[in-house]
Structures are given as C-alpha cells and as structure tokens.
Amino acid sequence: MTAQVVEALVHAAIKFAILVPGFVLALAALMSWIERRQSAMIQDRVGPNRASIGGVRAWGLFHIIADTLKFALKENIVPRGSNPLLFRLAPFMAMAPALIVFAVMPVGPTNRWVVSNLDVGILFIFAIGSLSVYGATIAGWSSNNNFSLLGALRVSAQMISYEVSLALNLVGVFMVFGSINLQTIIEGQGALLGGVLPKWGIVVQPVAFFLFLAASIAETKRTPFDAPEGEPELVSGYFTEYSGLALATWFLTEFAAVIMVAMMATAVFFGGWQIPWLPPTPALVATWWFQIACVMAFFAKTLFFVWVQMQLRWTLLRMRYDQIMTMGWKYILPISLANVLVTGLFLLLTR
Amino acid sequence: MDGYSALLVVTFLVVGLAVTMLVLNLLLGPKNPSAIKSEPFECGQVQITSPRQRFSVKFYLIAIVFIVFDIEVVFLIPWAVLYRWFLTQPSWAVLAFTEMLVFLGILGLGLAYFWKRRGLEWD
C-alpha cells in the first residue's frame, strides 16, 4: 500500500469523524431537545427545562446530557427466551447503515467536502440505507415478544414497500441531470432557468419532490407512518424490549434517518450546497470563503428540512397500517411511474 | 477504487462506535438480573402463545412484488442516466422513449393485475 493511499484513507476517516460525530450525532442529540421544545411550542406548554448545571438551565439544553447519562447508566435487560446475540446486535445493525450513508453526501463544492465521492452516489445510499430494515426486523424477532414481532412485520412490510417508490421518484431527477452521482446532480442545479429561477430539483421535478418526501418519511418510520412503533397498539413496536444505550441507539438511528432525509431532499431537490443566484464559477470555488458559505448553505437547508419533518411529526396523526400500504402501492407508486413517463415525454418533446 | 476503500474505513469507524456504545453500557449499567425483570413484556401478563410459533405473515406477496419492482428500478436507472444522451442522437431519441414506455407499460399491467387480484388488500 502506497503512502498516498494511506493518506487518502486517513483523510476519509478524519472527514467522516468530523461529519458524523460532529454534525450528525450532535444534531441528533440536539433534535431530541428540539423535538420536545418544538412540540411544546405547538402545544402551548413549556416543555422540559428543569435540568440545570449549577443553577443554569439554558432552556433545557442540559436535558441532552442528562438523557445520555441516564441511558448509559441503565441496565441492559435481555428478555428471557430471546436470542441474546441478535438482540444485542440488532440496534447496531440498524445504526451502522444509517450512519455509513453520510459518507457519500457532498456537503460542499469540490471533493474536499465529501468523504467518498462515489459514482453510484444515490444508489449507494439506497443500497446501504435499506439494510436498516434488517436491524429492525431482527430486533423484533429476537425479542421473544409478541408486540415486537408484530412491529417487526409491519416495519419490514412498510420499508420495502416505500423503498420502490423512493427510488422510482428519483428516476425523474436522474433523467433531468443525467447522473446518479450526488456531486454532479448538485452541480447541475446551479444553472438558472430562463435566467431567473434556479434549476433546482423541486423546480424541474415538483411532483417527485413531494412523493419523495412522503416516501422517505415513511422510511424513517415517523408519525404519519409510525404504525411499526405505534404506541397505542404495539407499545413500542419492535424496540419494546430494549433498555439503556441500546434503546438510545434506536432513537439515534431514527434521528440519523431524519437528517439523512433532510440531506437528500436538500441535495437532490434544493440545490445542495448551491447558493441561489450565485453560480459557482471555478474562480469562486477556489476561494475558501465561498466553500465555507456553500457548506453553511447546505447545513441551513438541511436544518430547514429537519424542522419541516418535526413540524409534520407533531401536526399529523398516525395512519393505519393498511392505509400506509395502500398509499405506497396504490398512489405513490403509480404516480411516480407516471412521473417518469411524463418527464421522458417532456424531455423528448423539448429536446 | 479509492472511494470504496474509504468506505471500508468508514465502516470500521461506525463499527467502532457501535462497540464503544455496547461496552460503555455494559460497563456503566447496573447488573441485577432477576427472573421477573427478564420476562418479555406482555402488559403484565404471562405470554400465552410464543412469538416463535408459525405466525401468519400476510405481506409475503407484497414482498415478492417488491423484488419485481425493485429490479425494475435497477433497470430504469441506467436508462434514466443515459436518457439525455439518447436524446442527442437523432436516430435513438424516439426509440429510447418508446422502449421504456413498453417496459413501464408491461410493469404497469403487472401492477394492475396484482391490484385486480386483490393482492394489495390487507384483510
């Protein structure tokens, strides 16, 4: 192995170490606070604000530390009759893919801002991201709990159903930008349509965006689609039996998935790191301040979509399981098929 | 192949994180196992039937159809990526579209058939 390769690998490791613990995990921890404070604001209440260090409450921000400590200090109970190895492994089997997918996400211009700029970009996200379903299914089955089992069945059915629509929705985008590499797609969105409108994914593929958002929220298993962990009937669904840090891992996975959805929506439909009306000319890209500004723009857009998902989470109700499946197969799938055809026809006629 | 070896490093990092969390919990958490505590949660009752029996999985048909459609998407993606290029070739443009029209049409028919046979019903 040459020194150059080793250096490249070390760089990748450092970038990932900065991106994932520095942004994704930090944001995931912050989201547990945002979620509770934002829901409190929606619901006319104060929300958690009592955790304090030396009398400083900091709007309840210390609840993050308190929660983490509490999770870490709890006993890790393995239920009787379960499969202990699979039971302990399952949360991490779900978490690992949810974190690895961030490696191909370009957060800024040039290859410096992406851990690994793969040609197959989005396909990698789909391929690895969908492995999460194994973790959830194995967790439900290995728990030796009937509620977990029902939750596991629901989660596997739901996640595979929406995966088709998820990929199909993006086919239209691939057709417009002619690539599945995320960096190329983002660069393609820098142009201006008619000199005014940025050529963002949402502008060229509006239908796909909304279908994508619906399908990807279904993949994260959050409220309108949270039948797999639907509290009123399945207690906690497939992670009913988990405690301690293993339980925290499930939340972490969920929040990481939410951030991933936000990043995907940003990268594919909202111009990624593009700053509107500021085309990234090579001279600009070479300057460090422009790169930083682009990264900031990317994270700002990501935060916006995280906020949108939080808002949906606390505004909408839980759908019934068969309604979720009906929506996926009978509405989203045919519409996304039609979207591909309409896009093809449009491109053909305006070539 | 550099991109992929970087991913290998990333995978090691994530596995390291997982192991750290697992070990941290084992080190920090108390360990007082008891027979009642390790009972699987069934709302305070004793399990009547074990989840390890042969349960009815109603969505297996959906799972099969999922494979069909997922492979279809895999076929679609190369076409989608190259579609712009096809359009620039005068002799290929209409063919590229009509071919996919036929492909998607057959798939749409398949979906309609599955739908008609109540494959998408749940109870």
Next chain:
Amino acid sequence: MSTETVREYLTEEEEDRIGLHTQEMILNMGPSHPATHGTVKFTLRLEGETIRDLDPDIGYLHRGFEKMCENATYTHAFPYTDRLNYCSPFINNVGYALAVEKLLGIEITERCKYVRTIISELHRISDHLTCLAATSLELGAFTVFLYGVQSREEIYVLTEEICGARLTVSYVRIGGLTDDLPESFADHWKLVKRRLDKNLYDIDKLIGRNRIFIDRMQNTGILDTETAISYGCTGPFLRACGVEYDVRDAAPYLVYDRLDWTMPTGTRGDNWDRFLIRLAEIEQSISMIDQCIEQMPEGPVRIDDWRVVLPPKDEVYNSIEAMMAHFKLIMEGLKVPPGEVYSYTEGANGELGFFIVSDGSGKPSRVHVRPPCYHLVAALPEIMRGKLIQDLVPTFDTINMIGGEIDR
C-alpha cells in the same frame, strides 16, 4: 391479503398437508398497556394483523361499590358515586340522588333542579372532552389531546369553585345540594365558555378535516342498529347508529323538558359519527347551561324537611327538634320507605341507572348501578371481529370505557 385469494389455490387441508398452515397469535393487550386506559385487558386472537376474536376482561378497578353502599347510610354513598365515572362525578351524584328521591317520593326545589341540570351538563362536557382528547391522542394527535385536556382543566377549576373539589365532588345531597352555586358562577362560566369555544374551534381546525383522522375514524368500529339495541347500548354510541334515544328526551327529568335543545344523531354508527356526536353534544350542553342560568329562579336549593336534609347549624345548636333531627340523620341515616326503585338518567356515555332496594332502615339493602360503558364494552367483540388490530384503538376510545363505573 385476503384469505379468499389464497384459498383460490389451496384448501385448508392442502395447506396443512404441505405445511403452510399458520398458528394464531394470542396476545394480551392490557392491563398495563398504553391503549387500555381505565384498566381493562383484551385477550386478542390474531391472525396476522386481523382480530379473529377478542375477549374483554374487566375487573381491574373493582372496589365493591355496591357492597360498600349496603354498609353506609344513603348520604354516605355520595363519595362512592363520585368515583364511579371519574370523568363526570356530578352526573353520578345527581343520578343517585334522583333514585333515592324517587323512592322517598319527594319533590326538590325549582332552583335545585336547575343547579343539578347545570352541573350535569358541565360534567357531560368534561366527559366528552376527555373522550375526544383520548381518541385523538391514541391516533397520534398529541396536540389535540392537550387542547382538550386544557379545556377540561377549566371545567375542573369551575367545579372546584362550586364544591371545593376537582374530582371527588360529593356536591349533591338527597333533597338538594350541599350549597348553592357560588355568586361568581355565571361570570366564571362565561369565561370558561369563551375559552372552550376557542379550544373547540382549534380542535376542529386541527382534526375536523384531517384526511388521516377521518380515514382512521370513518367506517371503522361499525355496529348495526339491531345489534346495538340488543346489547343494550345507549348514549352517543346508540345515537351514532341513528336511534333517537336520550333519557333527557325520552323520560325527561330535572328541567330538561323546559330547555330548548336538539339531539344529534348519526347514520352509519362508526367511530366518526360517535366523535361528531360528542362534539355536537358539547355545544348542546353549553347552550343548555346558558339557558339554565337565564331561567334559574331564586330560592332555596334544599327542601325544608328535617327528616331528609340536615337542619341549619344555628338551629341544631339552639333547638332540641333540630338537634334530634341532626342526630338521627347522622347516626341512623335518613329513613327510606321499603320498596325498590330503578331511576335512570343520561350519563355522558349513555343511560346511567341506579336500582335501589330499601328495607326501611337507614342503609340501602341493595344498590345496583347500570353503568353505560358495561354494555358498550360487551358489544366490542361483536364490532371488532374480523377487523384490524389498529381499529381497536379508536373504537375502544370512542366507547369511552371508564374503569371506575364498569368495575364498580
């Protein structure tokens, strides 16, 4: 996936022969389960997600109300009735008092009738709000839950102003009330009403036209009219099936025949109808309270009969007759002529009946309650058979089972 579709290819014997058979899952849902509040246990027989059979198991909140009443004087039973339906204790108080008064054959004062109507309707609102809030919560609308409970809180504050307690009210007495309404009641009610209107508007805006909510509620938990009647269902549940039966209308008590109100009924008998009926009944109750406050005459709230109600304290300390009446009422209880009576009122969930047998002593010989939810929960397996497990949640919520009154 329908079983019919599968059976097109294989018969059950063939499935068994090639080893395709599946076993039913028997699942304990409750007692300690998020959805089975009020504490009940459902034993579900599941085939996949479909409920093949359901067995409600009640009794987790059994306190022996009926037996306790036999060992207490008629007046002492009031605190027990508070704890029957803990969402609407006033209605239970009034129902029990009316039963004993019917046996005694006494006529209460005009003002007392109006006050009893007001407090009954007040707690009907709080009961309906609890039901609406819990239904929304269970379907994932936590925000609506908090709005509903906030309004209920306002009513609790008003209740506290009336009788000093929020839940354990014990406000009604045989032959009257412990005390008149506070003077500030009308003003405070106006304030509560304004906030209630606003919260109801918000709730309606949030979920009244929400597609997901309507899909979850509409055409789920349907019970046809005949079955509902044969199970003895009453209240919003029966009215959702389109039957115009309301004790306040069919056998008017207190002053309900003098009030101008309409009875909302449904057509399909599903959860959505029940939800809407409860919303409409809240509005009717608000208007009834307004009318009562307007029509309410001045005067005493207790009858002037020392054999039934306690004499005023200054009389007790200053005259031997009052002293003796007080002593006898406290030590022996009021004497109710021998006989039996069934008196029924409209509780928030349906017909709330009290059956009392008296042997002429100061303590009832037998008290039996007809809790409205008991019959509704009995009909639940009928509704849920063959339905999805997730439909159980809104159906159980619109039934509004109250553990306190079902287990007694």
